[in-house]
Amino acid sequence: MEINRRDFLKMAGAGMGSMILPTPDKSSASKLAEAENAFSMLYDATLCVGCRACQTACKDRAGLPPVTDEARLYEMPTELSADTWTLIKLYNGEDDYSFVKKQCMHCVDPACASVCPVQALEKTPEGPVVYHGYKCIGCRYCMTACPFDIPKYEWDEVKPYIQKCDFCADLQQEGLPPKCGAACPTGALISGRRGDMLEIAHKRITENPDTYIDHVYGEHEVGGTSMLYLSKVSFDKLDYPKLDSKPIPEITWPYMKAVPYVFFGMGGLMTAIYYFTHRNDKAKEE
Amino acid sequence: MATASRNLRLRPYPVGLGMILIWVAGALGLSVAVYRWIVGLSITNMSDNRPWGIWISFDMMSGIGLAAGAFSVAAIVYIFNLKKLYPIVRPTILTGFISYILAALTLLADLGLPANIWHLIIYWNIHSPLFEIGWCVMAYTTVLLLEFSPVLFEALGWKAPLELIRRITIPLVVLGIMLSTLHQSTLGTMLTALPYRIHPLWYSPLLPVYFFLTAIGAGLAMTVFESYHSARTYQQKFELDIVATITKWIPYVLGLYFVIRVAELFISGKYIYLVQEPWPAFLFLIEMMGGILIPTLLFLDPKVRYSKSGIVWAAFLTMGGLILNRFNSSLVFLNGDFYFPSAAEIAVSIGLTCLGIIMFDAAIRFLPMYKSPNQKKELVTES
Structure with missing residues (x-):
C-alpha cells in the first residue's frame, strides 16, 4: 500500500473534522482562475x-x-x-x-473524481485527471457520472480497471x-x-x-x-x-455538506421524541 | 444447554412445489454469482454506455429501499412508543438485516474488484455520495445485527449478553434511524450527480427527499408482505390488527411525497414532458397513480386496512411503486445504450431474493421470532 499510518491518521482526522466542521469550499470561479496556469x-x-x-x-x-x-x-x-x-x-x-x-x-x-468513493480518480493541480487503479473498487460511478461519457471499462477482464486518457501526465x-x-x-x-x-x-x-x-x-x-x-x-x-x-460536484456537495447536520439533527429529534413519549413512564412505575 | 433446547422451536417446514423452486433458484443464483467471480463481468449485458444494470436498480436501489421497514417500525415502536406493534419488530428487523446482507452480496457480484471493497475504509472521499452510502450501510448492518441479536441470545439461553443489548436498545434504535435517514436519502443524492443522464421527469434536486419518503412508505408496506408470507407458510395467525395499525402511517408519508412531487412537476414546468413524450409520461403516471396515489387512498380506508386481501394488495402496489420508481430513475430513463439484463444477471437477482426468503424461513423455523405464551411475560418487562 502506498499509504502509511501517519497519512492514514491525517486523512481520517481531516475526514472526521470535515464531517463536523463545514470546510470552506472553493467556488467554481476560483477553481477556474487557478486553472489559468494549468496544462491545457x-x-x-x-x-x-x-x-x-x-x-x-x-x-x-x-x-x-x-x-x-x-x-x-x-x-x-x-x-x-x-x-x-x-x-x-x-x-x-x-x-x-x-x-x-x-x-x-x-x-x-471533474465529476468522476468527486463521485469516486475511494479517490481512485484524482484531479492533479497541473491539469490532468489521473486514475489510480490500485485504489479502485470497480463501482463504475465515474462512468455513469461523466457528462462526456469518457471512462471506459475492461469488461472482458476478470479483474477489470477503468481506462481513459491520462493527458500523458x-x-x-x-x-x-x-x-x-x-x-x-x-x-x-x-x-x-x-x-x-x-x-x-x-x-x-x-x-x-x-x-x-x-x-x-x-x-x-x-x-x-x-x-x-x-x-x-x-x-x-x-x-x-x-x-x-x-x-457537477457543485450539485452534490451541498447535500454532502448537510450530512452531519441531518445525522445529528435526526438523532436529536428522535431523542427528544423518545423523552416526550416516555415522559409518564417513571410516574407509572411508582 | 437445557435452556437452549427449550427455546429452540422446530416448526414443520413446508416442502411444497413453491419451496422447492425457491431452493433451486437460490442455489442457481448463488452458483452464477460464484461463476461471475471466475469469469468476470462479461456474462452481464452491461457496457461502456450502460455501466449499471439491474443489480444496481433492483438489488441495491430497490432492495435497500424496501428494507426501510426495519428502521421505520423500530422508530414507531421504541421512539413513538406504540408498544402494541411490538410483535412485528423482530421479523421486520430480520427482513432488514437479510436485505442488507443480500445487497452486500449483490455488490460483491457487481463490483469489478470486489476484493477491494475494504478500500472504502482507508481511502476517504467525503464528496462522494457512494462513500457515504458505503459507510452507512456497513454501520447500519452492524446495528441491525445487534438489534436482532437478542433473538439469538434467547434461543441460546445466554442471559448476560441479552441483558447488555437490552440496556442499549434505545441508543441502538436511534443510531439506526440516524444512519438510515442518511443512506436512504443519499441513494437519491447519488442520482443527482447525473443531471444530463436522467429524464427530467425523474431527475430532481429533491431526489434525496423523494427516496427517503418512498423508502419509509414501501418499507412499512413490506411488513404486511412479511406477516402475510409467514402466516400463509407457517399457519401463523395473520396479525391483521397490527399491520392495519402500522399501515395507517403510510398515507401521511406517501401523501406528502405525492404532493411535493406533483407540485415540483408544475412549478418547474416539467409537466410538459407528460404531454410531449408518451413513454416517460405513461410510466410516470403508472408509478404515481398505481404506486403512490391508489395505495395511499386504499390505506386511508379502514375497511381496506382491516381486510386481508385489501391490505395485501395495497402493500403490493406500494412496493411495486418503489421498485418501478427506482428502475425508472436509475435504469429505464437513464440515457445510455439499449440494455436488457442477461440470463446470468436475472439468475443472480432472482436467486439472491430467494436466498433471502430461505434465510427468513430458517429464522422463523429455528428462532423465537414470534411471541409464544411462555415468553409473554418477558416481553412486557422489556418494553
Whole structure:
C-alpha cells in the first residue's frame, strides 16, 4: 500500500473534522482562475485533416492494442473503449463536414473524481485527471457520472480497471507535450497554459469570424475543461453535448455538506421524541 | 444447554412445489454469482454506455429501499412508543438485516474488484455520495445485527449478553434511524450527480427527499408482505390488527411525497414532458397513480386496512411503486445504450431474493421470532 499510518491518521482526522466542521469550499470561479496556469490543449477542428496520427501515437505510448475484428484484421475503432483513449471522428453533414477528436476533457472540477468513493480518480493541480487503479473498487460511478461519457471499462477482464486518457501526465511532469499533440502534423492540436490557449482561441475567432462559430467549447462547460475546442460546425453536431456552466460536484456537495447536520439533527429529534413519549413512564412505575 | 433446547422451536417446514423452486433458484443464483467471480463481468449485458444494470436498480436501489421497514417500525415502536406493534419488530428487523446482507452480496457480484471493497475504509472521499452510502450501510448492518441479536441470545439461553443489548436498545434504535435517514436519502443524492443522464421527469434536486419518503412508505408496506408470507407458510395467525395499525402511517408519508412531487412537476414546468413524450409520461403516471396515489387512498380506508386481501394488495402496489420508481430513475430513463439484463444477471437477482426468503424461513423455523405464551411475560418487562 502506498499509504502509511501517519497519512492514514491525517486523512481520517481531516475526514472526521470535515464531517463536523463545514470546510470552506472553493467556488467554481476560483477553481477556474487557478486553472489559468494549468496544462491545457486546444483542438482546432478546422485545421484537422483527419490523419489520425494522434490516435496511433496515443496507442503507441499507452501500449494499447489495436482493435481488430475476428480475423484479426485491423479496422478503425468507431468508439472510445478501454483500448482506445482517443479517436478522430468525421461529421459528414449535408453541406458541411468536420473532423472531431474525442478523449477525456480533463475537467477543471471533474465529476468522476468527486463521485469516486475511494479517490481512485484524482484531479492533479497541473491539469490532468489521473486514475489510480490500485485504489479502485470497480463501482463504475465515474462512468455513469461523466457528462462526456469518457471512462471506459475492461469488461472482458476478470479483474477489470477503468481506462481513459491520462493527458500523458508522466510526460508533462518532464515538461514534454502529450503524445497526441506532438504527433499532430498540422498544428490542429496545440498545448500550453490554459490561459494562453483561451487567448489564442478567442484571437482566432475574432480574426476569422467566418471560419469559426463563436464558441470555445470547454471554456465554461461543466465549470471549464482542460481540453478546448474550436470548430466551424456547431458542437452538438460533433456529439459534444450542450452543458451548463455549473460543475457537477457543485450539485452534490451541498447535500454532502448537510450530512452531519441531518445525522445529528435526526438523532436529536428522535431523542427528544423518545423523552416526550416516555415522559409518564417513571410516574407509572411508582 | 437445557435452556437452549427449550427455546429452540422446530416448526414443520413446508416442502411444497413453491419451496422447492425457491431452493433451486437460490442455489442457481448463488452458483452464477460464484461463476461471475471466475469469469468476470462479461456474462452481464452491461457496457461502456450502460455501466449499471439491474443489480444496481433492483438489488441495491430497490432492495435497500424496501428494507426501510426495519428502521421505520423500530422508530414507531421504541421512539413513538406504540408498544402494541411490538410483535412485528423482530421479523421486520430480520427482513432488514437479510436485505442488507443480500445487497452486500449483490455488490460483491457487481463490483469489478470486489476484493477491494475494504478500500472504502482507508481511502476517504467525503464528496462522494457512494462513500457515504458505503459507510452507512456497513454501520447500519452492524446495528441491525445487534438489534436482532437478542433473538439469538434467547434461543441460546445466554442471559448476560441479552441483558447488555437490552440496556442499549434505545441508543441502538436511534443510531439506526440516524444512519438510515442518511443512506436512504443519499441513494437519491447519488442520482443527482447525473443531471444530463436522467429524464427530467425523474431527475430532481429533491431526489434525496423523494427516496427517503418512498423508502419509509414501501418499507412499512413490506411488513404486511412479511406477516402475510409467514402466516400463509407457517399457519401463523395473520396479525391483521397490527399491520392495519402500522399501515395507517403510510398515507401521511406517501401523501406528502405525492404532493411535493406533483407540485415540483408544475412549478418547474416539467409537466410538459407528460404531454410531449408518451413513454416517460405513461410510466410516470403508472408509478404515481398505481404506486403512490391508489395505495395511499386504499390505506386511508379502514375497511381496506382491516381486510386481508385489501391490505395485501395495497402493500403490493406500494412496493411495486418503489421498485418501478427506482428502475425508472436509475435504469429505464437513464440515457445510455439499449440494455436488457442477461440470463446470468436475472439468475443472480432472482436467486439472491430467494436466498433471502430461505434465510427468513430458517429464522422463523429455528428462532423465537414470534411471541409464544411462555415468553409473554418477558416481553412486557422489556418494553
